[in-house]
Amino acid sequence: MMGRSYAQSRNYDYGRTAHNRVSRLSPWIRTRLLTESDVVAAALARHALSSAEKFVQEVCWRTYWKGWLQHRPSVWTAYLEQRDQDLDRLTADPSGAAAYEAAITGQTGIAVFDAWMAELLETGYLHNHARMWASSIWIYTLGLPWALGADHFLRHLIDGDAASNTLGWRWVAGLHTQGKTYAARASNIETYAGDRFSEECGPGWRSGLDRLATGITPVAGQANPPAGALPEVSSCPDGPVGLLLTEEDLHPMSLVPTGTQVTAIAGLCLAGARSPGGAGQPARTFAEGAVQSGLDTSASYWSAPATSLSAQPDPVAQLCTWARDHHLTDLVTAEPPIGWVRPHLEMLRIRLASQGGRLHYLRRDWDARFWPHARKGFFALKKQIPDVLATLGLGR
Template identity: 50%
Template sequence: MTQTAAPSPLDRFPPTRAAGLERLRQFVPHAGADYARRRNFDLGRDRHEGVSQLSPWLRRRLVTEEEVLAAVLGRHSHRAAEKFVQEVVWRTYWKGWLELRPSVWTAYRAGLARALDRVATEEGLRRDWEAACRGETGIGAFDAWARELVETGYLHNHARMWVASIWIFTLRLPWELGADFFLRHLLDGDPASNTLSWRWVAGLQTRGKTYLARPSNIEKYTEGRFRPEGLAPAAPPPDGPPHPPVGPAPVSDAFDPAAPTGLLLTEEDLAPGFVFEAGARPRATAFLDCTAGLSPLMPAPHLRDHVRGAMEDTAARWGARLGPVTWLAGAEEIADWAAREGLAQIVTPWPCTGPAAEALAGTAVRRLVRPYDAAAWPHATHGFFRFRKRIPALLAQVKGLRAA
């Protein structure tokens, strides 16, 4: 008897814009009432039709938020698609929130380094952490989700909430180790959405409010697949420092459209159309993959393959506009590339807080903020409920926006 191999993460989420647009096309009819009714149900791998599963494409901007919102609002009224629109805007909000307070990422990295030091010296912690990452804790639901994450590169939002809660309050593992486990495996792993969601579950993001995974809730929203026993009955909020003060919102650096220009693309934003519209005419382009900087440990091979595939797709699609294409192994190669190509300046879509910003810190690249981000991020100063009041203004702008 021949066994069919399980689809790989790249089979499930091919790293091309065409595949992302096809997923969007299939999802759009369901973005209204269907999404509102089904979005909280995690029915198991290969049964996630209640949600869009667009996040790996959105993460690298093979498909942009504007395009997703425009497609959905082209088919549904805002009222009918309100839930879905709101979720897309959560991503925008988290990105803006972290851009206004980048030290929260630095603090996460420091906490992770301390937790990994403890893993190296505390045998019990090391054993429990390894068991959690392998899906061998004995909590059936948790173990199934840990394996789904490792094997598919995706988890339903509700499963992410349950896993994070069980990780922190039942297994009593440091939250930073869990956030790192996600970042090393999620195809959509994002410094903003991931770090701030883990902080939210842990009770650090909305002060005094934690998220407790309850067996009855899991049973209901997995349609009885799981009803785990032995989960923590309470999730006491921890002490933690207050949020850092809000910093300045990102603003595009000036550049000279007439000067010999290079374009630098990272996995943060593979939709360079807005850079061309801003007047940049690159004579050469370089791709820089910063994913190795997501974690002190090795990201899953599927993650690196997805980023590489997405970049190759971008190079192929925009070929004529890019000039000769170079693949950089690290930011330290930027200066040599610029000298070789005779570049007077290098422009890049805004490198968001995380590995891309870290890689480019100290270089002279000119960072350009996408109009959608420029319209939204400065308003991520307080909670989401205040931010979402901006949604109508943002949508008014989206309707006028062109393709990425």
């Protein structure tokens, strides 16, 4: 499914029980229970790179968005500010609040949009094309702020990711590629999702499609800032270390150098910090289960005691106590990408330093090799895919 058939049929949304033309691996890749390297290796074990090219490129889109945001943390903070302002405005704007409520509960009268919103809430997943159509309808037809749509997706997607989601929404809104917007068109929805909806919703499935906006223009918002340097990371220290796992990266076995003496492991799930509204049930359940799974696997790999820490009331204080209780001076963790987990770890770094401890961020080879090519457009990174895969021992 990662070869030519993926390229041919990946754009079809066949419905919530039939998303079998795409991998549906994103929640596992996003938490790195499966790494990008793992899935690309699996694709290349069955197909030549030329046949698996489209699948590999899609995985690399994720890498591109992560790297792009890593070079421009201010795009994430500007999104957070915009989201909070837009949420505040709703309290003073009853008709805007009603339109927002109708959108998130799937009661707009645009049958396909309403079905996607129900699917998102119930399953935590939407097909990529559905994400593009739904975000376009949200912005241009319903006239709702893009940052509120991004917040709603982030709360509910089980693969909710700061980079892919924020930059996906900015791309649709015409903020990522200057002047280039994404318009959802009825004929395109009919081609790629018509079978799904005629079966799911009956003859009325087209209702509201005649309302889709045409002649759209990019929304106003922050232009892309220039790319800065990538954040500093460290190498793994010699001697005993404590290992910290979060939902950002749960495969330490392929990150921490062989022979490292891991003496204690802590797992922390911060799913609720995605949004002031917290995370939806499917997203929260998946993230908590993922962290527990990463913790269990690591504990048996290193034969080290594992502690599951709670995000409430103060995760950083709990981590400091855990480090003290286990007599840990050096903690290691996967480099936290820009997003909602990173500020907590930055705070931990400062508090640990005040008690004589250190937190080391380890960067994966995959990121170290690809991210320098994520400063501009995707094309610059795409060109490098065969060479970078070869340096990683994949694809040739």
